[in-house]
Structure formats: C-alpha cells, structure tokens
Amino acid sequence: MPRSHRDDFPGLAGNWAYLDTAATAQKPQMVIDAIARAYGTDYATVHRGVYARSADMTVAFEAAREKVARFMGAASPNEVVFVRGATEGINLIAQSWGERLEAGDRILITQLEHHSNIVPWQLLAAHKNLHLDVAPITADGRIDEAALIAMIGPRTRLVSIAHVSNVLGSVADVPRIAAAAHAQGALLLVDGCQAAPHMTLDMTALGADFYVWSGHKLYGPTGIGVLWARADILESMPPWQGGGAMIETVTYERSTFAPPPQRFEAGTPHIAGAIGLAAAVDYVESIGLDHIQAHEAELVAATRAALGQLNSVRLFGPDDSAGIVSFAIDGVHPHDIGTILDEAGVAIRAGHHCAQPLMGVLGVPATARASFGIYNDLSDVARLAAGIERVTRIFGAQE
Numbered sequence: 261m262p263r264s265h266r267d268d269f270p271g272l273a274g275n276w277a278y279l280d281t282a283a284t285a286q287k288p289q290m291v292i293d294a295i296a297r298a299y300g301t302d303y304a305t306v307h308r309g310v311y312a313r314s315a316d317m318t319v320a321f322e323a324a325r326e327k328v329a330r331f332m333g334a335a336s337p338n339e340v341v342f343v344r345g346a347t348e349g350i351n352l353i354a355q356s357w358g359e360r361l362e363a364g365d366r367i368l369i370t371q372l373e374h375h376s377n378i379v380p381w382q383l384l385a386a387h388k389n390l391h392l393d394v395a396p397i398t399a400d401g402r403i404d405e406a407a408l409i410a411m412i413g414p415r416t417r418l419v420s421i422a423h424v425s426n427v428l429g430s431v432a433d434v435p436r437i438a439a440a441a442h443a444q445g446a447l448l449l450v451d452g453c454q455a456a457p458h459m460t461l462d463m464t465a466l467g468a469d470f471y472v473w474s475g476h477k478l479y480g481p482t483g484i485g486v487l488w489a490r491a492d493i494l495e496s497m498p499p500w501q502g503g504g505a506m507i508e509t510v511t512y513e514r515s516t517f518a519p520p521p522q523r524f525e526a527g528t529p530h531i532a533g534a535i536g537l538a539a540a541v542d543y544v545e546s547i548g549l550d551h552i553q554a555h556e557a558e559l560v561a562a563t564r565a566a567l568g569q570l571n572s573v574r575l576f577g578p579d580d581s582a583g584i585v586s587f588a589i590d591g592v593h594p595h596d597i598g599t600i601l602d603e604a605g606v607a608i609r610a611g612h613h614c615a616q617p618l619m620g621v622l623g624v625p626a627t628a629r630a631s632f633g634i635y636n637d638l639s640d641v642a643r644l645a646a647g648i649e650r651v652t653r654i655f656g657a658q659e
Contacts, residue, residue: 265547266635277606277640282426282454282584282613282631285479287540294539295481298532306531307505321531324538325521331541332471333462334488341487341494341521342534346453347376349472349487350420352524353449354380356500357470357493358418363389366416368446370395370403371621372425375614377451381420391415397621401428401577409440416446424454427613427627429560429581431455438467447493453477457633458556458582460549469493475533479633480540484533487524494520501526552634556583559632559641566645572652576622586613586627589648592655594628600654601647608644 266272268288278286298320304313306321322337329337343349361367367381371394385392393416395408403421412419419441424431434450441448449470452461456473463471470493475484489497499506499517503526508516517523544552563585567573576586589597598610609629612619619625630644 266637268543269635272635275605277636277643279606279608279630279632279636279640279644281457281633281636282477282629283609284476284482285457285633286635287481288479288543290543291480291536291539295532295536298535302535303532305528317531320538321529321534324534327538327541328486331461331545332456332486332488333464335464336491338519338521339463339488339491339494341489341524342529343472343485343487343524344483344530345474345476345485346451346472347474347485349470349485350376350449350451351380352487352500353470353472353489354384356497356524358384358388359498361388361390361417364391364415366391366393366413368393368395368408368411368416368419370408370421371397372401372403372428372430372615372618373420373422374426374451374453375616377420377422377449378617394617397428397430400430400579401425401581402430403432403437405433405436408437412440412444412446414444416441416444418447418449420449420451422451422454424452424458424582424584425577426454426584427586427615427618427629428577429454429584429586429631430578431459431580431582434466434468438469442467454582454584457544457552458549459553463488475537475540478537478540479543481530481533481536484530484537486537491520494524497524499523499526503527505529547634553582555634556632556636559583559636559638560585562638562641563630563644566641567648570648570652573648576627583633584629584631586629588624588627589651589655592651594626596655597628597648597651600651601644604643604647604650606640606643606647 269286271286304317306318325340326337329340381392396404398404438448447469450468452471452473457478471488476482506523506526572590574588594610611626
C-alpha cells in the first residue's frame with residue numbers, strides 16, 4: 261500500500277479524504293513555512309533595493325527561477341517567466357506572440373481543452389480574423405493524434421494542447437505532436453497544469469515551444485505560475501504589460517525594454533509566491549516524481565476497479581489516466597454525488613471542470629471527478645467507493 265505523506269499537510273488534519281487535487285493541491289508544512297518566512301523575517305522587495313535584505317531576497321527570488329528551470333529541464337533560467345498561473349501564461353502568449361498572426365492564419369486545439377486553452381484563442385481569432393480548428397478525441401478520451409496531425413496545414417501557426425486532460429487524465433504524446441507541428445512550420449504550446457505534479461518534465465525531450473503550469477497544483481501557493489518558452493521566441497516577443505521592472509529606459513517620448521524574462525514581469529512580482537513555489541519543487545523532488553507517478557497510478561487503478569463493479573457508474577477516460585478518474589452515475593446529478601460524499605467526509609469535484617465543450621462531446625452536462633495527490637492512499641479509495649455505493653442506494657440506481 262503506497263504511503264500517503266498525509267502527515268506533511270496540515271490542511272488534511274482530521275478524518276477527511278481530499279480527492280480534488282486536480283483543482284488545487286493541499287500545501288505541505290514546509291511550503292507554508294517558506295511563505296511565512298518570505299512575508300516575515302526575510303521580507304523585502306527585489307531587484308530595486310541597495311540594502312542587504314533586499315539583495316538577499318533578490319538572490320532567493322532568482323534562485324527560485326533557477327530551481328524551476330532545473331525542475332522543467334529548461335536550458336536557461338531566462339526561459340522561465342513567472343506569471344499568476346497557466347491562464348495568465350496562455351493569455352500572455354496570445355496577446356504578445358499572437359500579435360504577429362495575420363488574417364486567415366489557423367490555431368489548432370483539441371476537444372478536451374480547459375477553457376483557459378480555448379477562450380484566449382477565441383478572443384485572438386475574433387481580433388485578428390483567424391480560424392480556430394478543433395481536433396477530435398478517441399472513444400477512450402485521448403487526443404486523436406492521427407486526426408490532429410492530419411489537421412495541421414500550411415496556415416496553421418500554433419497547435420495548443422493539454423499535456424494531461426484535467427477531466428479525463430489522458431496523456432498526450434507531446435514529442436510526436438511537436439514534430440508534426442514543426443514539420444508544417446507551426447509552434448506547439450502545452451498546458452502542463454496536470455502534468456507538472458505527476459511526471460518528470462524535460463523541455464528538450466518534449467520539443468514544445470511554450471509550456472505553462474500553475475504552482476498551486478504542484479503543492480505550491482496560488483497566484484504564481486510558470487510560462488516557459490524557447491529563448492529565441494521570448495526574445496522575439498513584445499511586452500504584454502507595461503510598468504516598472506520590465507524596462508531599460510523610459511522618457512516621455514519612448515521606452516526601451518528589458519530582455520526576457522524581465523520584459524514580461526511588469527511591476528512588483530509575487531515574491532513570496534516564487535519562494536513558496538521553490539519550496540514546493542523541493543518537496544516534490546524529495547519524494548521523487550517517479551514515485552509520485554507510480555503511487556497515483558496505483559490509486560487510479562484501484563478506483564477504476566472499484567467503481568467499475570457498479571453497473572450504474574460510467575467511467576470516462578483511459579485506464580492509465582494520470583491521477584484523475586471522472587465518472588457519472590445513471591440518473592444522479594454530479595452535484596448530488598458530491599454533496600452526499602461530502603457528508604461522508606470525501607471531497608470530490610462535480611461540474612463541467614472548466615471544460616464545457618468536452619462535456620458536450622461526452623454527452624453529459626457534468627461529471628464527478630476524483631483526483632489524487634501524494635497525501636492519498638487506498639483507504640481514500642475505499643471511502644470513495646463506499647460513498648458511491650451509498651449514493652446508488654439513496655437514488656435507487658442499479659448497482
């Protein structure tokens with residue numbers, strides 16, 4: 261039975277089965293302590309102060325960038341831009357890099373994308389008169405990679421996909437898709453929110469051009485995330501927001517801008533967020549991503565086996581999903597499932613998971629979703645299964 265590391269997380273005190281990590285992960289004490297120090301005994305601004313504590317905080321802030329770069333397998337810390345989260349990272353790309361696109365250019369996404377990888381491209385398409393294409397998924401909830409590759413054409417400028425689906429847990433073959441995009445002269449953006457907490461990242465091996473993820477899903481603080489991009493692409497992109505820290509010189513007539521990543525980090529940054537994110541990386545690496553991936557694979561397999569025995573339960577996504585199991589019960593709304601499970605001390609997600617178009621593809625208004633972290637174990641799976649059996653009894657669903 262895999263060890264859960266539950267005792268490291270003060271938010272899990274008591275008899276509570278938290279199965280909503282795909283939405284946001286609980287925080288280990290070492291991350292909370294790092295944030296408290298950053299706001300307490302260590303606090304000062306960064307990049308501007310000439311006094312010692314400011315210099316020390318600047319060193320810590322930039323050390324966090326270096327740590328994130330190593331965690332991702334980036335070639336340089338200068339390829340790492342701190343943003344509020346993956347959503348801001350995608351919007352930054354759309355509003356900065358996307359300005360070079362011309363009427364008639366095409367952007368290709370897939371049916372399983374989160375709203376944050378749909379809406380920014382719709383806004384850009386309306387602004388620039390672009391075409392937004394949507395690749396299908398397979399019956400078991402994976403990107404239909406053959407169909408997607410066939411849809412990449414000479415006017416496709418960007419392919420933008422989820423590395424791991426936040427609803428189905430299916431994992432994309434990023435290197436294959438990257439190679440196909442590049443063969444047509446297109447770039448590849450990857451939403452890595454659900455991948456970064458579950459698997460080892462290597463930007464060189466993946467072959468992507470942009471990669472975004474959010475710190476709060478990696479056991480770190482909210483309000484901090486990462487946009488990684490190849491250095492040559494960042495160098496070619498204009499600023500997205502103007503203000504302090506992103507400039508070289510300013511006059512009333514014109515301004516010149518700092519090189520990346522500072523060019524894209526206007527204003528006072530989320531200092532404590534970066535420090536907390538670095539602590540989260542330390543925590544995850546102390547356990548090992550290979551161990552985390554194996555741990556969560558065991559929990560997913562156990563969950564699918566338990567729920568698969570109930571005739572009224574419909575499972576979505578592939579058997580080897582990454583830390584996520586979405587399901588529905590015949591005749592029962594997912595919100596009712598979530599409410600009854602909550603009464604039993606089991607927290608799941610219920611709704612469209614910011615993926616309304618995917619719900620249409622699946623033919624349901626919403627799903628229930630259990631998602632796992634390093635603090636879960638097989639006892640949580642047993643409590644979930646018992647709760648689902650209770651739901652079927654209450655609603656008279658056929659087991």
